[in-house]
Structure formats: C-alpha cells, structure tokens
Amino acid sequence: MQVNLKKSLYLGLAALTFASVAGATTASATTANAASHHVVKTTKKHAKKATKKRAKKAAKTVTFKVTKSLDQSLVYKSTGKNAIFTKPGGVKNNKLKVSKSDMSSKANSTSSNDLFMAYQQVRTSRGVHYYKVVSFDKKVRGYVYVKGVQKIDNPTTQAAKPSITTGYVTTNNVYNLPVGYKFAADSSIKNFNGINFSADKFTVDDAVTVYGGDTYYKITDQKNPLINGWIKASDFNVNMPDAVKNAQNTAQNAANAIHVTYVNRNNFGSTVDTKTINPSGMNTTTGTYGINDVVNAINASLKGSSYNNVVASDISKSNLNNLSTVNKGDNLTVLITPQTTKSPVNYTLSQVKDQGTVNQSVSELKTGSLNNVSVSQNLKDSLFNGYSNSAFNYSNFKSQLLSYGAPMNTFTGNGTNSNYTYKFNAAMTETHAANPNLFDSNNQLISNATFSDVSSQNGNKGLNLVYDVIDNSTGKTVSTTPNGTTSLF
Missing domain, CATH: 1.20.5 (Single alpha-helices involved in coiled-coils or other helix-helix interfaces)
Structure with a gap:
C-alpha cells in the first residue's frame, strides 16, 4: 500500500x-x-x-511643359490683373519679374515699349496655362497667367498722307522703321554721316500710325534718293524752316556784303571798328548798290554808337573813286566824328484810366499834381542826359529810378490829389503802344534805341512813364483829372 x-x-x-x-x-x-x-x-x-x-x-512639386508655339506676329498688352514671373506659378525657384502694380501701369500706357509678344503657351502640372512673353523694348521677359495679357488688333494702321506731299524735314532723326511698328522691328536712327539735308525737298511716300497715336511718314530726298526713311509727322513741314531760311540768308548776305572800316576823323585816323553790312536795293544784274542805300546802311550801323551820321563825302573806296555805285564785296573806309554835346531825354507821365474795363486807356498826368522827389544831380545827369546817337539804357534807368523803393516808383499827390498815391506800372509802360521807338511790336526792348529815338516818340513828348492812381481811402485804382505844370525835381 x-x-x-x-x-x-x-x-x-x-x-x-x-x-x-x-x-x-x-x-x-x-x-x-x-x-x-x-x-x-x-x-x-x-x-x-x-x-x-x-x-x-x-x-x-509643380512642373510645366510647352503646349504650343504662338504666332509671333500678334501683339498683346497688359490687362493689369497679373504679375510676370521668371517661371510659371508654383514652380520651384520662381521669382517676381514685374509686379501687378507695374503691369497695371503698363495697361494704361500708350508707349509701344509696354506691348508684348507672346511666343509660347505652357501648362503646369496643376493645369494652369501661362504665356511666355517679351516686351517690345526687350527689357521684360517671363511668364504671365494667360489672363494677364490680351491680344490687340492692328497696333500699326495705315494713315493718310499729308495733303501736300512735298516739303522739308525738320529733324535729323530719320528711322529705319517707325518706333513701335512691330516686335523686333529695326527702329534705329539712320546714320547719314553728317549730311546736311535741311534745305532739301522731300516727298512723302507712305504714312502709318503706331500704337499710342504717333503718325510716321516715309520720306525720300528728291535730290538724293539714298536719303530716305521714316520720320514723325510733326517733323515734316511744307514750308522751309526759319532756321534754314536764316542760314541761307546769312550765306547770301555774306556773298553780297560790303566791308566797312570806321576811322575816327579827330584822332589821327585811328580805326574805331570794322563791320560787314548789307545795304538794301542791290541791283541783282550788276551786283551793285546805289550810294544813298550805302549811306543809309552805314548810318544804321552807327546807331547807338555816339558818333554822328555820315554823308557820301565821308566814304572812300580802295578800288574806285566813283562813289555813285558800290559793288558787293567792296572795301570802304568811312570817316566818323564822335558827338560832343549831350541833351536831356524828353519824358512825360501818364495814368491808366478805367483800368480793367473795355474803356481802359492811358492819358497824360500833369506833374504839378504830384509832390517833388529827391534825385541827386549826378544821377539825373547820368540817366537823363546823353548824346543824341548814343543808346538809351532803359534797363539802367528803370533800375535806378523806377524799381521798387527807387525815387520815381511811387509819388504822392498834393492839393486836391493828396488822397491819391501814384505807383509805376511797368507792364503798361513797356509796350510798343506806350513807347513805340523803345519797344518793338512784340513789346521787346530795342537795345540800340537812341536818346534821339526816345525823345522824338509820342509827338516829341518822349519817354512815356505810366502810373496807377490809387485812392488811399479805398485802396482801389481810380482815374483823376490832375492839373499843373511844375517839375518833379
């Protein structure tokens, strides 16, 4: 168990x-x-x-590929809605080329340089389409969204030739083709190696208007057909230009001139000056001038010089003794005599009445209604006194006496005119109407107007100095009826 x-x-x-x-x-x-x-x-x-x-x-990762090549004869302009980039949008390392703001400016530009030629269309891997464009001046090249530019029709159109097709060219800018004619057109200025064609007549063969509105004419020199090209319509004139006329007149005057040597009669025959003059009235058949025309031309050349005028007997010729005529190109010797006695220039004062209204006028102003002014004797002598054939220096006169703060710029009234102030009116004084021998029809100062010229104008009343009359209580310009004859000095 x-x-x-x-x-x-x-x-x-x-x-x-x-x-x-x-x-x-x-x-x-x-x-x-x-x-x-x-x-x-x-x-x-x-x-x-x-x-x-x-x-x-x-x-x-965005990629792109070219989908089609475009017709390079077409022209585009910016819509202002999109910028231009170095690559299509989203592509790696893309950079801004032209901002949207600048493209907006180009959209409103009338310059052909701001137009574009589009030569490729591309599509990105996202399915967006772009144009590859280049500006007419070739300064801008890149990619822009297709709605960033739009096609324009006929940037260059046929224009009407002038009604008169024969005339003159007023410029040296003759182009191979009009500026802005089309993309990549050779619009450079032709070089005619310094040839002066300003006096040549040209024929207008054609005319076009480019984008922006400039019209160009195709021209050919009638004298030398190798001189041809395109110019702006504004540089064509049916009349010979003033500069060409003046140049031709100068050349003609030189060919027709008389050469004068001025000798001081009182200083042992010392030479004072030499001039080339062109008397009027030349006989074109014989190339001669009458002696009276020669004397007048010499005296005109002495104007403002402080020398007396001459007569025929003061002139001698080196090649002939006969002074009834003088040949173009002759050399003359002229004896001139300096002036020795001075005289004061005449003058008067006037007021502007009804100023600024259709009734505006100038009337004499009695000096007795004005308080006297203080001017030194030396200043009076230097400005008011001169030789009859010496030039009256208005500019100096105005500076010393009439400018702001000078003795004669402003007067005060006396007696019944004590409520008035009188102020110098330069604009009204410096006119042909007020002083016809001192100012020309264009109101330009005549530089060699003499003391005699000034004193003799206005019915021998002389230099007309115009003043505004001002009411001291209101400050307004008024008209008065002054009287009196006393001197200002």
Whole structure:
C-alpha cells in the first residue's frame, strides 16, 4: 500500500511538472506570437504613412511643359490683373519679374515699349496655362497667367498722307522703321554721316500710325534718293524752316556784303571798328548798290554808337573813286566824328484810366499834381542826359529810378490829389503802344534805341512813364483829372 502510494505521488508530481512545463511553453509561444503580430502591424502603418507623405510631397512639386508655339506676329498688352514671373506659378525657384502694380501701369500706357509678344503657351502640372512673353523694348521677359495679357488688333494702321506731299524735314532723326511698328522691328536712327539735308525737298511716300497715336511718314530726298526713311509727322513741314531760311540768308548776305572800316576823323585816323553790312536795293544784274542805300546802311550801323551820321563825302573806296555805285564785296573806309554835346531825354507821365474795363486807356498826368522827389544831380545827369546817337539804357534807368523803393516808383499827390498815391506800372509802360521807338511790336526792348529815338516818340513828348492812381481811402485804382505844370525835381 505504501508502495502504491509513493508510486501515485511520484506519477502525480511528474504529471504536475509536465503540465507546468507545458503551460510555460505554451505561454512563451503565445507572447512571441503577439509580439510578432504587433511588429507587422506597426511596419505596415509606418509604410502607409511614408507612402502618403511621398505622394503628398510629389503632389506639391509643380512642373510645366510647352503646349504650343504662338504666332509671333500678334501683339498683346497688359490687362493689369497679373504679375510676370521668371517661371510659371508654383514652380520651384520662381521669382517676381514685374509686379501687378507695374503691369497695371503698363495697361494704361500708350508707349509701344509696354506691348508684348507672346511666343509660347505652357501648362503646369496643376493645369494652369501661362504665356511666355517679351516686351517690345526687350527689357521684360517671363511668364504671365494667360489672363494677364490680351491680344490687340492692328497696333500699326495705315494713315493718310499729308495733303501736300512735298516739303522739308525738320529733324535729323530719320528711322529705319517707325518706333513701335512691330516686335523686333529695326527702329534705329539712320546714320547719314553728317549730311546736311535741311534745305532739301522731300516727298512723302507712305504714312502709318503706331500704337499710342504717333503718325510716321516715309520720306525720300528728291535730290538724293539714298536719303530716305521714316520720320514723325510733326517733323515734316511744307514750308522751309526759319532756321534754314536764316542760314541761307546769312550765306547770301555774306556773298553780297560790303566791308566797312570806321576811322575816327579827330584822332589821327585811328580805326574805331570794322563791320560787314548789307545795304538794301542791290541791283541783282550788276551786283551793285546805289550810294544813298550805302549811306543809309552805314548810318544804321552807327546807331547807338555816339558818333554822328555820315554823308557820301565821308566814304572812300580802295578800288574806285566813283562813289555813285558800290559793288558787293567792296572795301570802304568811312570817316566818323564822335558827338560832343549831350541833351536831356524828353519824358512825360501818364495814368491808366478805367483800368480793367473795355474803356481802359492811358492819358497824360500833369506833374504839378504830384509832390517833388529827391534825385541827386549826378544821377539825373547820368540817366537823363546823353548824346543824341548814343543808346538809351532803359534797363539802367528803370533800375535806378523806377524799381521798387527807387525815387520815381511811387509819388504822392498834393492839393486836391493828396488822397491819391501814384505807383509805376511797368507792364503798361513797356509796350510798343506806350513807347513805340523803345519797344518793338512784340513789346521787346530795342537795345540800340537812341536818346534821339526816345525823345522824338509820342509827338516829341518822349519817354512815356505810366502810373496807377490809387485812392488811399479805398485802396482801389481810380482815374483823376490832375492839373499843373511844375517839375518833379
């Protein structure tokens, strides 16, 4: 019985031990299995994420390709809606070339330099279309969204030729083709190697108007057909330009001139001056001038010189003694005599009446109604006195006596005119109407107007100085009827 009991215990322990080992083995296998499944699931998850990441990254990379070449004869202008870039939008390393703001300015520009030629159309991997463009002045090249430019029709159109197609070219800017004629057109200025064609007549052969409104004429020189090209319409004139006329007159005057040497009669025959003069009335058949025309021309040349006028007997010729006529090109010697006696210039004062109305006029102002002014004797002598044939220096006269703060700029009235102030009116004084021998018909100062000229104008009343009469109580310009004859000095 004990033997059986021991045997039973032994078998029980063995069985228990085996069960424990089996259980442990089973447990280990189960744990390993679970770990293995976990690793596989994690790897798949990471792989899936990596694939998505790569796909996302690939989706962000934008590429482009040319879809078509465009007609390069077409012209485009900016719409102002889009900028220009170095590459289509979204492409790596893309940079701004022309901002949207600048493109907006180009949209409103009338310059052909701000037009574009589009020569490629491209599509990005996102399906967006762009044009590759270049500006007419070739300073801008890049990509713009297709709605950033628009095609324009006929940037260069046929224009009407002038009604008179023969005339003169007033510029040296003769172009190979009109500026803005078309993209890549040679619009450079032709080089005619310094040829002066300003006096040549040209014929207008054609006319076009380019974008922006400038009209150009195609011209050909009638004298030299090799001189041709395009000019702006404003540089064509049917009449010979004044500069050309003057140049031709100068050349003609030089050919027809008489050469005069002026000698001081009182100073041992010393030479005072030499001049080239052109008398009027030349006989074109014989190339001669009458002696009276020569004397008048010489006296005109002495105007303002402080020398007396001459007569025919004061003139001698080096080649002939007969002074009834003088040949063009002759050399003359003229004896001139300096003036020695000065005389004062005549002057009067006037007022502006009914100023600013249709009845505005200028009337004489009696100096007796004005208070005297203080001017030194030396200043009076230097400004009012001069030789009859010496130039009257109005600018100096005005500066010393008439400018603001000078003695004759403002007068005060006396007696019944004591309520008035008299202020110098330069604008009314410095006109041909007020002083016809001192100011020309364009109201420009005649620089060589003499004391005699000034004194003899206005019916020998002389220099007419015009004043505004101001009522001191109201500050308004009024008209008065002053009287009196006393001197201002």
